[in-house]
Amino acid sequence: MASQPIANSRLSKPKLSPPSPSPSPSPSPWLAKTECHLISIIHSSKSTFQLKQVHGRVLRLRLPLTARLAAQLVSAACSPLLRAVPYALALFRHSPPSPPVFDALVRALANCSLFSAALSHFALITRSGLRPSRLAFPFALKSAAALPSPRHAACLHAAAAKSGLDLDLFVRTSIVDMYVKLGSAACALMVFDDTPGWHKGSSVLLWNVSINGCCLSGDLEVARRLFESMPTRSVASWNSLIQGYMRQGDAKSAVELFHRMVEKNVVSWTTMVAGFLRLDEYEQGLGFFEKMLDSGVQPNEFTISSALSACARMGALERGIRIHDFALKSGFRENGVIGTALVDMYSKCGKIELAAQVFDVMDRRDLLTWTSMILGWAIHGHWAKALQCFEEMKCECIEPDEAVFLAMLMACSHSGKVERGLQIFDSMRFEYKIEPTIKHYTCMVDLFGRAGRLNDAMSLMKAIPMEPDFVLWGAFFNACRANKNVELAEVAAEKLLKFRPKHHGTFIFLSNMYSGAGRWDDAEKVRTVMKDSGIERLPGxxxxxxxxxxxxxxxxxxxxxxxxxxxxxxxxxxxxxxxxxxxxxxxxxxxxxxxxxxxxxxxxxxxxxxxxxxxxxxxxxxxxxxxxxxxxxxxxxxxxxxxxxxxxxxxxxxxxxxxxxxxxxxxxxxxxx
Incomplete structure (x- = not known):
């Protein structure tokens, strides 16, 4: 819908007296009232065109473009709705240099993920002879963490200390958070330990950021010590430590902490569901999801997508359908992460037609959604539909990435379409300039191996620019086994055992091959080595x-x-x-x-x-x-x-x-x- 002009609305006939031709140095009540009126309209603007009309009205009334007005225009221009960064920069260049305008621009650029530009303009503040304010520092620190730039981080920390702003609680918390995101938990803890006690006692956020840093670095002992020392804990404090335990695979401690919580929010429950999913404990994750519903806490889209992913991994179709029904009744749409999770769940539970139905009704499909659908067709052996989906994705101007090409190569491998697979592999390299990873080469070896072209598979392995890994040799080994080529299988097995001397699969498959070839003595030797080495086969x-x-x-x-x-x-x-x-x-x-x-x-x-x-x-x-x-x-x-x-x-x-x-x-x- 075209933007509606606002020149003839609230600004066309202001219920105000005309401005004095020569305003006094101190703002008059009329000017202050006009400024507030304009700022309210700036924040109600729905398009860059409307924002420019407000700016034009300021010029037409010959009002001074004060630092406050300029800062509000810059902030609105870079809002998530407009993202008119060029216009914001033009406003900045034509405004008198002042801390509020600088602050607004640095904040706006950081929020638009233009982190290098945010740091450049922050540096410009000091070169202009102005002192950065406490409002600009946190966004400059955020930009240094996002780049990531340890050098800029150290310079910003020094600048904050030099100006005395590092004692500001907002700035200090941002410094700790920056070091956490840069992976420097030691520096984050040093800043935390040097924080005056009265600051620590008044900021739960500072504690939470420090605890999260320890969890991310894997130092759960220090994180737990900080947690137990907190004067006041928020729900986020509990959630951070629980997530840290889950990330380290200590589900027992996470569950114990979770049950100690007096108040649990949706993030608490989602952390448990997603944590068990990450640990491949799908039944446990679904159990927590069901307890969450019984407790009356409304799940968010990430909770639902995690529960659906657990159903997908287990192949639990009936439970997946119940969660789908619940999501629809709760007002969630088959879009975004939920839509993608539904496509994945139905695909992996054997209902590829239902996956396609969900995919077709989605009105927002990102690259991950397309990848899930293509992979679904691939693992069900429908290579032609996978190819059709791939072409439709390109027609919607979505650039394929490594994962999409991997799914397409799998589709060709499962269907024996060797020549088509070669075309797709070459297209990835030469048309889209995507360098194949070891996973792509593994898929190509599998493609050749399934088709019985072991010599081509071996030639490709010799030609790849990286050293073949365990998985690549495993694909070749499986190809040898499928084609009953014992000699090449022995070569592959030797390579596999160098990577993982106690991997049960190599011994099992080699023993199986010897048995199939009637070489019972060799098969028995393999089983004896397994027994003597204490190697146990993965239970099927x-x-x-x-x-x-x-x-x-x-x-x-x-x-x-x-x-x-x-x-x-x-x-x-x-x-x-x-x-x-x-x-x-x-x-x-x-x-x-x-x-x-x-x-x-x-x-x-x-x-x-x-x-x-x-x-x-x-x-x-x-x-x-x-x-x-x-x-x-x-x-x-x-x-x-x-x-x-x-x-x-x-x-x-x-x-x-x-x-x-x-x-x-x-x-x-x-x-x-």
């Missing part, structure tokens, strides 16, 4: 939601209350599948044991147990959704294809690599994973 687990609750299984699990029914159902399924041509793929069993024992070993894999419970508990027509923390084995993949046809079920399995949608005896991956 599978998760399924049925009847409103989540159920975890590990291989051979008999702890479930319905264990007898589960194993009976699994045996029944295997028998029916064999009648229709299923033959257990015993190559996935590591040990040199008899065929019948191998089948028994295969029959208790965690994803099969979850499948059996799903067949027992899900109503007719309902999909079965399973999440596995490792890569699905070939035999389980084969049995699920048979189960989808024999039981007329859609089975959606998410493993560590991608989604598998089983329907009518076929998998969406086309047996390419």
């Amino acid at each position: 687990w599978s998760y399924i939601e049925v009847e409103g609750g989540g159920h975890h299984f590990v291989a051979g699990d008999r702890s479930h209350p319905r264990s007898k029914e589960i194993y009976g159902k699994l045996e029944e399924l295997a028998t029916r599948a064999k009648e229709h041509g299923y033959e257990p793929d015993t190559d996935w069993v590591l040990h040199n044991i008899e065929g019948e024992d191998k089948e028994e070993s295969l029959g208790c894999h965690s994803e099969k147990l979850a499948l059996a419970l799903g067949l027992l508990s899900t109503p007719s027509g309902a999909d079965i959704r399973i999440v596995k923390n490792l890569r699905v084995c070939g035999d389980c993949h084969l049995l699920m294809k048979f189960a989808s046809k024999l039981c007329n079920k859609v089975i959606i399995l998410r493993d560590i690599k991608r989604f598998h949608h089983f329907k009518d005896g076929r998998c969406s991956c086309g047996d390419y994973w």
Whole structure:
């Protein structure tokens, strides 16, 4: 909507007498009243055009552009609504130099994230012979921290001390905060310790900033000591220390502190939910979210997005849907961080169509939202839709970044589109001038490896400008395993063990390869080394939601209350599948044991147990959704294809690599994973 002129509104016929042609040195009551009237209109301006009309009115009435008026015009021009920085600088250049105008400009430039310009104009204050005020220093200190610039920080601290303003509580707190943001907790604590006692006793904020600095530096012992010494604590004091414990992985201390709080706000609860999410304790995080709702505290968008992210990691679709419904009923829109979290949650819970629906109704989609949608299509094997989404994003003038290209390369890798992947990789380097990271090269090695082009993968690894890391060699090792190339796998395994001598995955996969090749002695040697070195394999687990609750299984699990029914159902399924041509793929069993024992070993894999419970508990027509923390084995993949046809079920399995949608005896991956 076009801005409406205001020249004919409140300014057109001021209910004031005309100004005296020669005003007296001291402002008259009329002039003071006029100035207040103009300032109120300055702050009600909705556009730069309206602001310039106010300025023009000042000139037309031949009013003096006082320091107060100029400062207000500069502040309004750089407000979040207008962000008219060039106009603010022009005002500054044509105004008499004065501390209020300088203060307003430094503050405005810092708030617009123009930190270098803010520091330059702060330096100009001293060169002009003026003394910086207590209102300019905090924003100059903020700019030095944001650049970051330790040299400027030291100079500003010295200037504040020289002028005596470092004893001003507002300035002193800003100095401590600056050192915290620069990662210099020792300097921050020195300033805090040198603060006079009467200052410390009157400023909770100074204590909070110091505690936060100790938490960020990892010195929780000092942070706790400061916390316990505080004369008065605010909710923010508790929140800072709780977040520090969560950041260090000490959830026990965080929970103990949280329960000691008399008053908890939304930040307190969000800190707990997000903290458990960061620690991969998703069930705990969701538990705190549900307790928060029971306590009557209204969550904010970050609390909801954290809870949705926990559902995404767990594959807890039903709980994610309940949180989505709650968000809509509470007035939150499917936009911003909540919209992006919903796209991610539905994608990772196997409902890619619902993710696309949320994505389509969003009217504000940033780069992270587009990345989540493209990645969603990628992990579900829809490379064409991922490509279409990528092209639509570019049409909306959103520049792709490293993460978007990584998602696109994953889409090509999961679908075997080698040439298309090469085109995208070259486009990233030559068209968008984005240097590939080790993750991009790892994805390219995976792309070649899945397609059986091991020589191309090896050539790329030799050509990359950085040293291959553990993950890159791991991708090559998996490619060798998939293509049953034992010789190259041994080379890759040797490299992997140099990086992580006790990594269980390398030993497990190498033992598996030797077993598959019939080299039982070599397989046994690998297992002996594992045992002698005390290396334990990462336990595989599978998760399924049925009847409103989540159920975890590990291989051979008999702890479930319905264990007898589960194993009976699994045996029944295997028998029916064999009648229709299923033959257990015993190559996935590591040990040199008899065929019948191998089948028994295969029959208790965690994803099969979850499948059996799903067949027992899900109503007719309902999909079965399973999440596995490792890569699905070939035999389980084969049995699920048979189960989808024999039981007329859609089975959606998410493993560590991608989604598998089983329907009518076929998998969406086309047996390419």
